[in-house]
Amino acid sequence: MPFVDDSYISPKLKIKKINKTEKGVFAIKHIEKGEILAITGGVVLPYHRVVKLHKDIKKYCYYLENNFYICPFNRRKKSPDLYFNHSCDPNTGGEENALTTVAIKNIKIGSEVTYDYRKDYWKNDNKNRPPRSFHCRCKSKKCAEIIHY
Ligand SMILES: [Zn+2]
Numbered sequence: 001m002p003f004v005d006d007s008y009i010s011p012k013l014k015i016k017k018i019n020k021t022e023k024g025v026f027a028i029k030h031i032e033k034g035e036i037l038a039i040t041g042g043v044v045l046p047y048h049r050v051v052k053l054h055k056d057i058k059k060y061c062y063y064l065e066n067n068f069y070i071c072p073f074n075r076r077k078k079s080p081d082l083y084f085n086h087s088c089d090p091n092t093g094g095e096e097n098a099l100t101t102v103a104i105k106n107i108k109i110g111s112e113v114t115y116d117y118r119k120d121y122w123k124n125d126n127k128n129r130p131p132r133s134f135h136c137r138c139k140s141k142k143c144a145e146i147i148h149y
Pocket of ligand 1: 087088089136137138139140142143144145
């Protein structure tokens, strides 16, 4: 599944259900540090268009720069990297506001692929939306417990 709905996701990854309501992304082959795992596709829109989108699309838009956001084309076309769950000690990362996510550690088969949401989700965007938070369950030694993003 290298290209899924206009985005790229590594064929070494698979989206799986974690429980009744949550999904996550897992390695189905060994991944080396530095490998490109996902590139987010979508439509780039200015903020005044984003606020008019359906809430199920709007929540998957994230900030790029200068009041422009990248959003899914529609509710069914979400980039697979949006299924990466948060970890305070993640195994993937990327440049600030970048569309490309890379492995920052070697990742074993069967491991969940995670991203630190605090890093760039909606960065510089607090004037446009209230900050969000959730209770983290990543269980890493570095866990911040309450994640604001
Ligand atoms: Zn955590």
